[in-house]
Amino acid sequence: MLLIGELRMIKKLRRQGLGISQIARQVGACRNTIKKYLALPDGVAPKQTRSSRPSIADEFMGLAYELIAAGKKSGDDIPASAIYEEIKRQGYEGSLRTLQRAIASWELRVDKTRKPDPVVRFETEPGIQMQVDWIEFPKDKLSAFVATLGYSRMSYVEYVSDERVETLIECHKNAFAFFGGITRECLYDNVKTVIQQRNRYGKGRHKYHPMFEDFAKHYGFSIRMCQPYRAKTKGKVERFNKYLRHSFHKPLKAKLLIKGADLNLISANAEVMKWLISVANVRNHQTTLEKPIVLFEATEKNNLIKLPFIDYEVNSVRIHEELASSEPIIKPRVLISKSTKRKGGRPNISPLSHYDRLIPSSGVLL
Numbered sequence: 001m002l003l004i005g006e007l008r009m010i011k012k013l014r015r016q017g018l019g020i021s022q023i024a025r026q027v028g029a030c031r032n033t034i035k036k037y038l039a040l041p042d043g044v045a046p047k048q049t050r051s052s053r054p055s056i057a058d059e060f061m062g063l064a065y066e067l068i069a070a071g072k073k074s075g076d077d078i079p080a081s082a083i084y085e086e087i088k089r090q091g092y093e094g095s096l097r098t099l100q101r102a103i104a105s106w107e108l109r110v111d112k113t114r115k116p117d118p119v120v121r122f123e124t125e126p127g128i129q130m131q132v133d134w135i136e137f138p139k140d141k142l143s144a145f146v147a148t149l150g151y152s153r154m155s156y157v158e159y160v161s162d163e164r165v166e167t168l169i170e171c172h173k174n175a176f177a178f179f180g181g182i183t184r185e186c187l188y189d190n191v192k193t194v195i196q197q198r199n200r201y202g203k204g205r206h207k208y209h210p211m212f213e214d215f216a217k218h219y220g221f222s223i224r225m226c227q228p229y230r231a232k233t234k235g236k237v238e239r240f241n242k243y244l245r246h247s248f249h250k251p252l253k254a255k256l257l258i259k260g261a262d263l264n265l266i267s268a269n270a271e272v273m274k275w276l277i278s279v280a281n282v283r284n285h286q287t288t289l290e291k292p293i294v295l296f297e298a299t300e301k302n303n304l305i306k307l308p309f310i311d312y313e314v315n316s317v318r319i320h321e322e323l324a325s326s327e328p329i330i331k332p333r334v335l336i337s338k339s340t341k342r343k344g345g346r347p348n349i350s351p352l353s354h355y356d357r358l359i360p361s362s363g364v365l366l
Contacts, residue, residue, distance in 0.1 A: 010037050013289075026289070056094045057102035060087040064099075068108050070257045074139075076250035085279055086251065124150035127303025129224070130175070130183040131237035134163055134191070137249060140263050144272075145171035146244065148237040150187075152295035153285050154179065155240050157276060159268040165193040166314045169215045173312065176219065179296075181304025185222040187234045195225060211314070218312045220305055240280075248275050 013023045020038075024031050057064075064083050071078035080103060084096045092099070129150035136143050143163050148155045156175040160167050176182050188194045193209055200207035208216075208223055216223050226234055252271055253263050261267075281292045288295060 007037055007040075009286075010034060014038055016289075055098060055102045055105070057087075057092065057099045058106075060090065060092050060099075061102060061106050061108070063087055063090060064103060065106075065108055066258055067251065067254050068103075070254035071250055074250070074253055074257065076253065077246065078251050078254055079246050082247045082251035086255070125303075126151040126300040127181070127305075128184050129187055130179075130185075130221075131187045131234040132172075133189065133234065133237045133241060135241045135244065140253070140268075142263070142265060142268060144244065144249075144268075145175070146237055146241055147172075147175040148240045149179065149183065149292075149296065149300060150236055152292050152300040153236060153240070153288060154281055154292040154296040154300065155237075155276065157244060157272045159265055159272065161265055163191075163193065165209055165211050168193050169212065169312070169314050172215070172219070176307060179304060180301060181306060182219055182221050183304060185224045186216070187224045187226065187237075189226045189234065194223065198225070215312055215314075219308060243280070248272060248280070 010023055010027060013026060018026070020031050020034050024034050027034070064087065067078050067083050067086065080100045081096060083103075084092075084099050087099070131148050131150060133146050134143050135146055142159050142161065145158045145160060145168070146155065147157075156178045158171050158174055160171065172186075190198075194212055195206050195208055197207040199205065206225065213223065248271075249268075252268070256263055256267070281296075283291065285292055
């Protein structure tokens with residue numbers, strides 16, 4: 001008998017126009033089973049029963065119990081997909097569905113059915129948009145920078161200890177280097193390190209953080225903001241945030257807890273990079289039904305803007321930030337130095353060379 005999630009997937013694939021045989025191959029069930037479940041009215045699910053037959057997952061239930069128990073101890077719910085990845089490394093050769101049935105049969109926990117996401121996601125063309133967000137882990141005194149490409153769903157994650165604008169910029173640079181290019185625009189919610197005042201200069205003309213705006217110009221991407229109070233506008237990265245929290249962060253904490261170790265910045269970044277390469281970006285995405293790395297390599301990678309030839313140095317724009325953060329100057333003003341006053345009280349006007357210190361040393365991408 002299929003799980004409720006698999007039944008939903010069958011219905012979804014059918015709505016997308018796939019045939020019975022195609023759906024059967026995707027789900028791993030026979031054609032007659034697919035026909036039977038497609039005949040059920042929407043919202044009606046068959047009653048799931050637990051099998052008492054031996055399972056190849058039985059010998060791994062001890063490790064599964066330890067992970068689930070450790071997660072509960074820290075207040076986390078470890079998903080079966082994360083347990084599946086762990087016991088595969090211990091020699092398990094069965095499927096995820098077999099593991100889920102074994103966990104239910106051994107009554108290690110009661111599975112909670114997720115409600116369908118009512119948010120409508122808008123698709124973007126390859127290379128157009130990258131959605132960016134912070135995800136916070138206050139118990140661990142860590143935050144994670146998360147960037148997801150809008151077309152392929154290829155994602156990058158970096159753990160940090162603060163969310164300052166300098167940190168945000170460095171994370172962007174690392175993300176663009178990871179992807180090998182830059183999207184035309186990046187989407188954000190109302191975060192102060194990106195936007196300081198909405199509609200400051202007219203409708204849709206926002207006052208951005210000067211340092212971050214300078215960085216965006218240098219890298220050649222446009223800043224795009226979510227609608228106020230609607231962070232779900234960037235639903236692709238929000239969905240990945242949940243996946244990261246429940247399928248990586250919580251299981252990693254549980255594994256470290258079993259070993260008597262704590263999660264820290266170094267271990268988190270070392271493990272998350274391995275997870276991105278071996279799990280997150282090579283899984284079949286539930287929306288695209290494709291692996292993010294496959295869509296990225298086939299289509300999106302070649303549509304990215306090339307990285308700038310001249311790197312961007314954060315510290316070189318501190319003075320620029322201080323000036324730009326003040327109100328716009330209507331009339332030009334001159335710099336007067338007290339130490340260079342002429343005799344008689346008339347000040348010397350600073351030569352143009354004095355303005356060099358106000359100009360960022362990094363180049364500008366045209």
